[in-house]
């Protein structure tokens with residue numbers, strides 16, 4: 029049997045995969061599209077070779093600014109860009125990676141690979157619809173799905189943040205992630221602890237951020253978070269009032285909601301101790317969910333009696349990474365612990381990346 033040439037091998041690989049493969053040259057002109065890419069882009073018989081990528085791929089790759097696309101950034105920076113989501117004209121979703129092609133220190137083009145994640149998105153949409161049915165009314169769904177959450181980079185020198193991504197339905201994702209983490213801890217026994225009640229926690233998670241309002245920011249904006257984002261205690265108080273006034277939420281859940289952004293030392297003197305274990309668990313889960321939703325951390329969880337163990341990785345704010353445990357009864361937090369056997373990993377990556385909200 030004769031050996032295959034590199035060209036034959038490449039042709040065989042690129043035509044049999046469902047993944048999109050695109051090669052751009054150092055002028056960002058299209059040099060190669062495999063069959064899956066032609067199909068996704070509706071190329072037909074168009075002669076695409078040497079055409080500018082923006083003209084060939086604009087439906088799939090980018091919004092409107094030719095000079096500020098992810099692809100042009102990959103080429104100029106030499107840094108790859110991973111897993112941004114785009115919808116093709118034929119209603120398919122692709123998770124797209126773009127990487128610079130290098131010859132020595134020179135960047136000679138860009139390789140674009142897109143995986144078809146349409147099935148995954150459809151499953152997620154079905155689960156979303158199922159979850160929506162459990163909400164008391166469509167106003168809550170509307171509020172959660174229009175509460176933006178931002179991804180950002182913190183600059184310690186200026187104390188400012190730069191917006192790097194926007195998740196338009198971030199409020200919804202955040203609540204889903206709270207419930208997801210709580211359900212895992214529940215499977216590990218946390219609701220067997222006296223004071224941790226399934227209905228109480230579930231109600232508190234659904235309503236806790238309904239009073240939140242976010243500033244409208246664009247990717248690239250640099251802002252002082254202390255000036256622009258209001259104190260969390262304010263939306264906590266509003267959420268509590270909405271939950272009590274419009275949805276008849278039980279008073280213990282209203283209390284958890286009202287104080288979910290307080291420090292323990294700030295709680296009023298008449299705050300009932302019997303609610304403290306649930307309040308501590310709520311704050312723990314709220315924080316983990318926020319990090320999963322906004323930056324896609326992964327977290328390892330375990331429960332033993334009234335102690336919850338957490339091992340956080342991939343948090344861009346490194347002080348949060350590592351293991352810790354919290355005793356829900358005493359409040360004691362211990363860092364650098366050994367995770368007990370039987371712990372479970374929760375990856376936030378897919379939830380963050382494959383959200384229907386626009387990550388741009």
Ligand SMILES: [Fe+2]
Pocket residue numbers: 236237260263264288289
């Ligand atoms: Fe909140």
Ligand SMILES: [Fe+2]
Pocket residue numbers: 202236237314
């Ligand atoms: Fe929250």
